[in-house]
Amino acid sequence: MNLLKSYFLPRLSQWLITILIGVTVTFILPRLLPTDPVERTLSTLSSLQTMDPRAVESLKEALEDLYGLGGSPFEQYINYWKRLIRGDLGPSLSAFPTPVIEIIGAGLPWTVGLLTCTIFISWILGIVLGTLAGYLPKKLWCQIMDKIFISIYPIPYYILALILVMAFCYHFQVFPLVGGASGKPEISWSYLSSILWHSFLPATSLIVGSTAFRFIMAKALTSTIIASDYVNYAETAGLSRWRIVLFYVIRNTLLPQATDLGLSIGGIFSGTVITEIVFSYPGIGYSLYMGLLQADFNLILGITVFSIVGIATAALLVDLSYPLLDPRVRYK
Amino acid sequence: MQNRSKLIILLGLVGINIILLTACKDRANTTESTPSSKSQLPVDLPRQDILVVDQIFRYSVVENFNLWMPGIPSPTRQGLIMDSLWYIDQETGQQINALSTASPRYNKDFTQMTVKLRSGVYWSDGVEFTADDLVFTVNNLKSNPGMLWSTELELFVKEVKKIDNYTVIFELKDSNPRFHYQFTIRYNGVWMQPKHVWQNVEDPMTFKFNPPVSLGAYEYADSDPSGYWELFKRRKDWERATPGILTGKPGPPYIMSVFYGDSGRKAMAITRHELDMVQNVDYEAFQAILKKTPTARSWYKEFPWAYPNEQSARYFGFNLGSETVFSNKDVRWALTLALDIVDLQTEYIGGVARVTAIPHPASPPQMELYHTPLESWLKELQIEIEDGIFYRPYDDAVPKKIAAWAQKQGHSMPSSDEELRLLFGTGWWKHDPKIAERLLLKNGFTRNTNGEWLTPDGELWTIKMIVAPDEVEIYRLAIGAQDQWADFGLKLEIETLQRDPYYNRNLMGEFEAISSWSNASDGDATADKWKAIFGLHSQFYTPNGKSTATTGSTNTLRVKSKEMDQIIDELDQIHPEDDRVVELGREFMKLWVENMFSIITISFKNFTTVDQYYWTGFPTNENPFVQPLYWFGGGRFTFQNVAPAAGNTPKQ
Numbered sequence: 001m002n003l004l005k006s007y008f009l010p011r012l013s014q015w016l017i018t019i020l021i022g023v024t025v026t027f028i029l030p031r032l033l034p035t036d037p038v039e040r041t042l043s044t045l046s047s048l049q050t051m052d053p054r055a056v057e058s059l060k061e062a063l064e065d066l067y068g069l070g071g072s073p074f075e076q077y078i079n080y081w082k083r084l085i086r087g088d089l090g091p092s093l094s095a096f097p098t099p100v101i102e103i104i105g106a107g108l109p110w111t112v113g114l115l116t117c118t119i120f121i122s123w124i125l126g127i128v129l130g131t132l133a134g135y136l137p138k139k140l141w142c143q144i145m146d147k148i149f150i151s152i153y154p155i156p157y158y159i160l161a162l163i164l165v166m167a168f169c170y171h172f173q174v175f176p177l178v179g180g181a182s183g184k185p186e187i188s189w190s191y192l193s194s195i196l197w198h199s200f201l202p203a204t205s206l207i208v209g210s211t212a213f214r215f216i217m218a219k220a221l222t223s224t225i226i227a228s229d230y231v232n233y234a235e236t237a238g239l240s241r242w243r244i245v246l247f248y249v250i251r252n253t254l255l256p257q258a259t260d261l262g263l264s265i266g267g268i269f270s271g272t273v274i275t276e277i278v279f280s281y282p283g284i285g286y287s288l289y290m291g292l293l294q295a296d297f298n299l300i301l302g303i304t305v306f307s308i309v310g311i312a313t314a315a316l317l318v319d320l321s322y323p324l325l326d327p328r329v330r331y332k
Numbered sequence: 333m334q335n336r337s338k339l340i341i342l343l344g345l346v347g348i349n350i351i352l353l354t355a356c357k358d359r360a361n362t363t364e365s366t367p368s369s370k371s372q373l374p375v376d377l378p379r380q381d382i383l384v385v386d387q388i389f390r391y392s393v394v395e396n397f398n399l400w401m402p403g404i405p406s407p408t409r410q411g412l413i414m415d416s417l418w419y420i421d422q423e424t425g426q427q428i429n430a431l432s433t434a435s436p437r438y439n440k441d442f443t444q445m446t447v448k449l450r451s452g453v454y455w456s457d458g459v460e461f462t463a464d465d466l467v468f469t470v471n472n473l474k475s476n477p478g479m480l481w482s483t484e485l486e487l488f489v490k491e492v493k494k495i496d497n498y499t500v501i502f503e504l505k506d507s508n509p510r511f512h513y514q515f516t517i518r519y520n521g522v523w524m525q526p527k528h529v530w531q532n533v534e535d536p537m538t539f540k541f542n543p544p545v546s547l548g549a550y551e552y553a554d555s556d557p558s559g560y561w562e563l564f565k566r567r568k569d570w571e572r573a574t575p576g577i578l579t580g581k582p583g584p585p586y587i588m589s590v591f592y593g594d595s596g597r598k599a600m601a602i603t604r605h606e607l608d609m610v611q612n613v614d615y616e617a618f619q620a621i622l623k624k625t626p627t628a629r630s631w632y633k634e635f636p637w638a639y640p641n642e643q644s645a646r647y648f649g650f651n652l653g654s655e656t657v658f659s660n661k662d663v664r665w666a667l668t669l670a671l672d673i674v675d676l677q678t679e680y681i682g683g684v685a686r687v688t689a690i691p692h693p694a695s696p697p698q699m700e701l702y703h704t705p706l707e708s709w710l711k712e713l714q715i716e717i718e719d720g721i722f723y724r725p726y727d728d729a730v731p732k733k734i735a736a737w738a739q740k741q742g743h744s745m746p747s748s749d750e751e752l753r754l755l756f757g758t759g760w761w762k763h764d765p766k767i768a769e770r771l772l773l774k775n776g777f778t779r780n781t782n783g784e785w786l787t788p789d790g791e792l793w794t795i796k797m798i799v800a801p802d803e804v805e806i807y808r809l810a811i812g813a814q815d816q817w818a819d820f821g822l823k824l825e826i827e828t829l830q831r832d833p834y835y836n837r838n839l840m841g842e843f844e845a846i847s848s849w850s851n852a853s854d855g856d857a858t859a860d861k862w863k864a865i866f867g868l869h870s871q872f873y874t875p876n877g878k879s880t881a882t883t884g885s886t887n888t889l890r891v892k893s894k895e896m897d898q899i900i901d902e903l904d905q906i907h908p909e910d911d912r913v914v915e916l917g918r919e920f921m922k923l924w925v926e927n928m929f930s931i932i933t934i935s936f937k938n939f940t941t942v943d944q945y946y947w948t949g950f951p952t953n954e955n956p957f958v959q960p961l962y963w964f965g966g967g968r969f970t971f972q973n974v975a976p977a978a979g980n981t982p983k984q
Contacts, residue, residue: 055487
């Protein structure tokens with residue numbers, strides 16, 4: 001009960017306040033952009049068809065009405081919260097009248113699928129390999145691995161991604177150039193295998209980069225921990241190396257790694273624009289990017305709400321899991 | 333214990349590998365590229381049945397075919413499944429009578445328009461297209477403000493009446509000799525709605541029209557939920573749609589549009605024979621395509637390769653909405669004469685576009701109407717460089733100079749002047765920095781000890797120009813101007829912007845100088861300049877700080893001219909086929925040139941590239957029977973002419 005009052009409830013309130021402030025700031029920011037969605041629509045239309053200038057004024061009024069941009073900003077803000085509570089994110093202004101939720105629904109599963117897998121794989125690989133490299137620094141294979149990851153880490157992500165595309169889509173035409181799968185979504189090996197096949201290169205690019213980062217982080221943490229008394233004691237007691245690595249080293253490096261994992265998972269909802277563009281892979285990042293360029297207030301807000309809730313919730317879960325990972329938190 | 337852990341890890345890794353390898357096994361084998369192979373395309377159809385075309389952007393909305401709503405993507409698909417009354421072929425300039433059998437017939441004061449409709453045209457669900465559909469479409473759009481064309485139709489149409497199944501009369505509220513432009517397609521226009529479907533729709537704004545009942549030769553088959561591709565299947569009764577009726581040809585069994593992304597990725601796709609028609613790629617990507625794909629080509633088989641006839645031109649413009657040094661036409665002329673068009677067109681554009689000195693694209697039919705007849709006037713044109721001293725700035729030797737450059741690069745060039753003019757345009761302005769200097773000195777500009785120009789106020793003269801670098805040509809032209817004006821002692825600062833902020837700054841008048849396109853330099857493949865210049869009229873004038881998009885103005889440079897208003901007023905009153913139309917067009921161009929309201933440089937060029945590995949029958953310079961601009965509304969006729977290449981036997 002005491003733990004609930006002193007630990008859980010403050011964090012839950014913090015979570016709610018974070019979401020409230022995040023959504024409010026996101027509501028305000030797009031409205032400060034120099035681009036106006038109605039003007040943008042009119043400008044696009046005039047480039048695509050014969051628009052008689054005499055008809056533009058009335059079309060502008062009709063569009064403002066349709067887009068729901070009438071009323072004061074405060075009234076719009078209140079209406080937005082009312083809609084949000086009902087789960088309605090409104091229509092996309094750049095793809096009117098498509099509901100924002102439909103656009104997010106089309107991209108989010110791809111982003112979540114790709115990023116969740118790659119984050120977990122790189123997290124596990126990075127920790128295991130980094131810990132081994134830190135624990136067994138004199139082993140040749142650890143030194144080679146160390147050099148490889150330290151060389152990969154500074155390479156900008158887009159360069160790495162382009163190298164993969166050039167190598168495996170152009171010179172060796174093994175992987176597809178576009179899309180996330182072949183055929184219509186269904187539960188069949190054919191469809192699932194096509195997802196694996198299409199995601200192989202984007203996933204590889206993401207895993208390689210983030211594994212290198214986590215490898216370096218885990219190695220640095222391990223270097224500190226192996227000098228501690230309990231590791232020395234475990235070695236003196238003759239425990240196996242695997243046991244020492246798993247239960248004495250990795251476990252004690254987990255706290256910062258779990259925080260990093262939580263925040264990475266929360267960030268999934270923002271998408272990865274570069275991955276989507278370089279690999280022509282579906283996802284939510286490109287929609288957000290286009291929404292920003294086209295002043296699509298509703299789309300920006302919709303995606304950002306997911307992102308804010310995702311990050312805040314992940315941070316909350318990480319916070320709540322500390323007592324489980326570290327008994328010292330419980331005892332405090 | 334240790335061994336057991338190792339074994340478990342090893343087995344896990346082997347398992348992951350087996351899954352991945354199995355997933356890749358069959359698919360990796362599909363890269364073999366013979367005209368009968370499968371491919372890595374995302375649909376399970378024989379490659380030889382599909383014409384794959386470049387989708388010019390990734391759709392954010394899929395499976396919504398309500399193309400009467402703003403925001404629903406229209407390229408390519410509008411030509412495949414929609415239809416309207418008339419088209420203007422962008423290559424030949426000819427009007428194509430599609431759903432209408434003849435040109436519109438107006439009464440004397442242009443308050444009534446009669447349309448004769450084609451019989452024997454059917455929607456894809458078997459219902460015949462009749463006057464009921466046209467009347468319904470007009471009334472439905474009129475009664476739903478916010479739908480495309482609703483405001484225009486509400487503004488102009490008093491009443492639309494069905495006389496019989498194939499005759500419709502429009503009663504107009506005011507005299508309007510160009511009302512039929514609403515139904516005349518270049519890219520887009522009033523598409524017909526099937527009355528039998530739409531009359532039961534409660535909310536036309538949110539209706540998705542999915543699956544669409546098609547009036548084109550194709551019908552919707554499938555699409556990627558993420559907007560990367562769309563697939564259309566040829567209708568069984570394709571002969572009952574206007575593309576089939578007018579061409580008598582079936583076209584490919586399937587047409588698939590795919591968004592591959594940037595030029596590099598499109599080049600990769602062509603090399604893999606996974607893309608047959610490309611809207612545009614940059615120069616470098618095109619060269620890479622030529623090296624790797626012998627079956628690929630653009631408009632010309634050899635240099636200058638690119639398609640040069642899209643109806644617009646590039647320009648450097650200056651904001652004339654407030655009093656600055658650019659308000660002085662001598663300054664604008666000085667900047668023009670400080671440019672070297674031959675260097676710009678060759679070193680920065682690769683020699684692959686036509687130059688144009690007048691605000692109009694230099695396509696062959698338009699050159700006959702405007703560039704060639706105006707040439708004697710251009711040659712005689714004089715500007716006053718000092719009091720009483722005049723100078724003739726026009727240089728008709730520009731095409732020869734470009735040809736000389738091309739020959740040095742190893743390209744063979746025709747010997748006749750006429751052929752060179754067809755390749756590179758009729759002429760441009762002389763590169764004469766000395767005259768440019770005299771013009772500036774006359775107006776109080778001076779040079780400092782470093783040779784840099786100072787404004788009449790004594791400030792170092794720096795021009796700030798906005799550019800959208802994703803529109804590669806305007807960016808390269810700006811870089812060229814920066815280099816050339818630097819040699820002249822003038823600093824040009826280029827501000828690169830993403831496309832949307834760029835448009836926004838342009839429309840709001842928040843720029844000093846701009847590298848851009850369209851505006852007064854647009855054409856329409858017809859003789860009528862009305863579409864390009866009507867929005868320049870002072871009645872729509874929009875001051876800096878307010879967007880021209882909201883007022884109907886196309887005058888983003890904020891040009892003010894009473895003479896221009898007079899030309900536009902007269903043009904607006906006459907029918908587009910009136911003989912006076914061309915004369916007024918020429919008067920407008922003379923006015924623009926004399927005042928150098930913007931520095932028009934080159935006509936549009938696109939590396940509209942085709943791979944003839946699976947398909948042939950594309951329009952080319954040798955056979956320019958139809959526009960290659962397949963993503964326009966008239967692309968429906970381009971597709972219909974595409975036929976299997978030798979060795980490719982479609983299964984359907």
